Amino acid sequence: MNNLTKGSISKSILLLAVPMIGTSFMQFANNIIDMFWVGKLGSQAVSAVGVSGFYTHLIWAISSIITVGTSIRVSHALGAENRNEAKVIAMNAVKSTWALSLLFTVLMFIGKPWLGSFFNLSVEGGFDEYFVWMALGLVFTQTTNVLASVSMSHGDSKTPFRFRSIGIGINLVLTPFFIYVLGMGINGAGLATFLSQLIVALLFYGYKHRDYLGDLKAKLNREVLIPIVKLGVSPSVQRIIFSLASIAIGKIVAEWGQEAIAAQKVGHQLEAMTFMTIGGLSGAMMSFSGQNFGAKQYGRIKEAYRVTLRMALVFGVLMTLLLYTQSEPLMRLFVQDQKTVEIGMRYLQIVGLSQVFMIIEMLTTSLINGLGETKLPARVNILILLSRIPLALFLARPDMLGIDGVWWTIFISTFFRGLVISIIYQKTMRSLESNQYSDFQVEKEKALAN
Structure with missing residues (x-):
């Protein structure tokens, strides 16, 4: 275990975050190259991949009720130097994740016929073929996600980096080979993704399950699972609402044609440079604050937040400049259809303005x-996310801003999320410091009495 409660704060954060950021950049590169190859199949294929992403991210959001709660509980147990408890928590998390993943795989197959039609996708576009592979790979992606969260709680971000890098490398090689050499089209893109997910899950489980999980023969413990669910339910509901809101927004976008769906998909992948990179810092921030909370090192948490936020904001400003000034060449890397390019340019220019506020919300929420x-x-984020739907419907009217109204809705909601979460952080830290002072006074009075 990497003890995050001692030593240099900036070094601890960087050692934890750099492999995660490296993984995120490799995943970003993987997504971009995938989009490059799939984009050559046409806007319909890009739309099929994008819509599949809406549904798989919704399932990941529901499953995060386990991964988020596990990460927090394991971090607290390790901060309190209770390694056996951490193993029991992780073992229960993995077993429950398997059961949940298998359930969702069945539901994905049952619901497949109407999930594509909801977005007006034609059968010829390849949605059915790609979606099947996403359903089959679900248990493997979820196994990797929960083991990666446990690894991060241990202060070990190098193992997820190594294994996910292997998976990304496999996908980068297999995707163009299956699509073009074997002539499998979008079906090949789905198969390549599935095989990479399978290999990463097997590597992770085979290498780390003894260190992290202890005795897998033990039965699921309700008393262990309930606290995990209680901690994970609020962030999970937030992610579910985010995914549902994204589906609703996607439905609004779909009314403007498949070019609009494709533009949003490409734009979202380009914007991923920000949220995938900051996701690495956010994961480090949550593990750091979790261990130091368990050890009651509140001052270290505040200093870590200041250090991490400064680094992240510099990156956010650079990303805003890149997305705003280079919107057209970035879009033309992946699509050539003029209408798709024009819609995507406006997405990058408008949503690009929200990068700094997104960074503040992500880092601060992870710390809390x-x-x-x-x-x-979670409650604050849910309320603001839900407001996206009526606001988008209003602003996207032809007599208002049209499709640009959807992009402005994303900007407005992201701005307010960053603002309100920052206020919550200030109040939370003042409360912690006040409680710490009270505990100190109690201990001091006990010492004097003795």
Whole structure:
């Protein structure tokens, strides 16, 4: 275990975050190259991949009720130097993740016929073929996600980096080979993704399950699972609402044609440079705050937040400049259809303005979640996310801003999420410091009495 409660704060954060950021950049490169190859199949294929992503991310959001709660509980147990408890928590998390994943795989197959038609996708576009592979790979992606969250709680971000890098490398080689050499089209893109997910899950489980999980023969323990679910339910509901809101927004976008869906998909992948990179810092922040909360090192948490936020904001400003000034060449890397390019340019220019506020919300929410205070940030984010739907419907009217109204809706909601979560952080840290002072006074009075 990498002890995050001692030593240099900036070094601890960087050692934890750099492999995660490296993984995120490799995943970003993988997504971009995938989009490059799939984009050559046409806007319909890009739309099929994008819509499949809506549904798989919804399932990942539901499953995060386990991964988020596990990460927090394991971090607290390790901060309190209770390794056996951490193993029991992780073992229960993995077993429950398997059961949940298998259930969702069945539901994906049952619901497949109407999931594509909801977005007006034609059968010829390849949605059915690609979606099948996503359903089959679900148990493997979820196994990797929960083991990666446990690894991060241990302060080990190198193992997820190594294994996910292998998977990304496999996918980068197999995708063009299956699509073009074997002539499998979008079906080949799905198969390549599935095989990479399978290999990563097997590597992760085979290498780390003894260190992290202990005795897998033990039965699921309800008393262990309930606290995991209680901690994970609020962030999970937030992610579910985000996914549902994204589906609703996607439905609004679909009314403007498949070019609009393709533009949003490409734009979202380009914007991923920000949220995947900051996702690495956010994961480090949650693990750091979790361990230090368990050790009652509140001052270290505040300093870590300042250090991490400064680094992240510099990156956010650079990303805003890139997306705004280079919107057309970035879009033309992946699509040539003029209408798709024009819609995508406006997406990058408008949503690009929200990068700094997105960074503030992501980092701050992760820190607060690491403290075990998951409910209030989730409630705020849920309310703001739900407001996206009526606001988008209003602003996207032909007599208002049209499709640009959807992009402005994303900007407005992201701005307010960053603002409100920052206020919650200030109040939470003042409360922690006040409680720490009270505990100190109690201990001091006990010492004097003795």
